[in-house]
Amino acid sequence: MNNRLMKLTAWLKSEDIDAAFITSPDNVFYLTGFRSDPHERLLGLAVFQEAEPFLICPGMEVNDAKNSGWSNEIIGYSDTDSPWAMVEERVKARLGKIQRWAVEKEHLNVERYEELLSRFEGAAFHSAEAILHELRMIKDSKEIALLRTACELADFAVQTGVNEIAEGKSEVDIIAAIEYEVKKKGVSGMSFDTMVLTGANAASPHGTPGQTKIKKGDLVLFDLGVIYEGYCSDITRTVAFGDVSAKQKEIYETVLKAEEAAVNAVKPGVLAKDLDLLARNIIGDAGYGDYFPHRLGHGLGIDVHEYPSMTATNELAIKPGMVFTIEPGIYVPGVAGVRIEDDVLVTDDGVEVLTKYPKTLQIIK
Secondary structure, eight states: OOHHHHHHHHHHHHHTOOEEEEOOHHHHHHHHSOOOOOTTSOOEEEEESSSOOEEEEEGGGHHHHHHTTOOSEEEEEOTTSOHHHHHHHHHHHHHSSOSEEEEOTTTOOHHHHHHHHHHSTTOEEEEOHHHHHHHHHSOOHHHHHHHHHHHHHHHHHHHHHHHHOOTTOBHHHHHHHHHHHHHHTTOOEESSOOEEEEGGGGGSTTOOOOSOBOOTTEEEEEEEOEEETTEEOOEEEEEEESOOOHHHHHHHHHHHHHHHHHHHTOOTTOBHHHHHHHHHHHHHHTTOGGGOOSOSEEEOSSSSSEEEEEOTTOOOBOOTTOEEEEOOEEEETTTEEEEOBEEEEEOSSSEEEOOOSOOSOOEEO
16 A cells, blocks of 8 residues: 555544545545546545555556556446446445545535435545645655656746747737647646737736737736646746836736745745735735735646645645745736746745746847
8 A cells, every 4th residue: 555545544544434435536646646537437446444445447447547556456347337336335345334434525526425325324424635635735756856847848838938929929829839849748738728818818817818919018928837747837927029118017027026025935834824915915015906816826736726725814834845836916907917927845944946937027029
């Protein structure tokens, strides 16, 4: 049994919970090494205090599960089988009656909850999210190495996009060029839909790229990430195409000051809320507080948005091994939209910035 499963079983014992049934593909991957996108089909990992865990997946993926390194029981099923009957049979063979289940309440839908409820009558269901968040929050050396590479590829992707900037090119033209070059590097996919937003569009924090063409005097915002061997990066950079106004430069420099102050304040023991408030106060003192509408950042790893949420109310003390984003922004409709984002690793005595693309305002001629 791997170290992650051992920690989960120790938690089951400490909470007096009979078993956990993990169904989200990301957490199954974290605990087993098996990456699957089962679509509507059931993927599940059953973990017990003492009994052997088992993995259930579509029959067509059994060999992939074996090749991933999972050495415990794998139950494969066809599209005409009832996977829930198989789960019931294996669980009752191991434990008999179950009193308490741990499940991912944020992931388990009502239909699947009712299946478990009908097959394990009288069982109580408890949330597994807290322990899974805690486990995944601290990255081990292998995870950190994968994240470093994912961030190097994100830097490359931004540089590719900057190189493509030219008058008359549309946002989607540049996205196509970025993703083509990144895929040539062997990247399996992007962490999320790549964003290239220009001009007025950049003033929407989650804008939708389209056919808007770049013109002189525009700020161009890139927000993107890549998935490398199951781990995500996430970077945002904003550059200028030609000369921009004094107000646009002021906004950029305010965001840069806030971002760098928050990055430089990262070290073990600092509260997540204090990092958010540090950046937020700088932006507020410059008169743009109403134009910074989102949290400072989020955890990063297998999922592009992981625990913790770097908000002004999160009392969590950060720890070595945590990886999260720092991404303040100012979005003034009709004037400018600027966001600068880095991925940072908390070290034993400070911070390592994993994304390294330059942040000084670039003016592309």
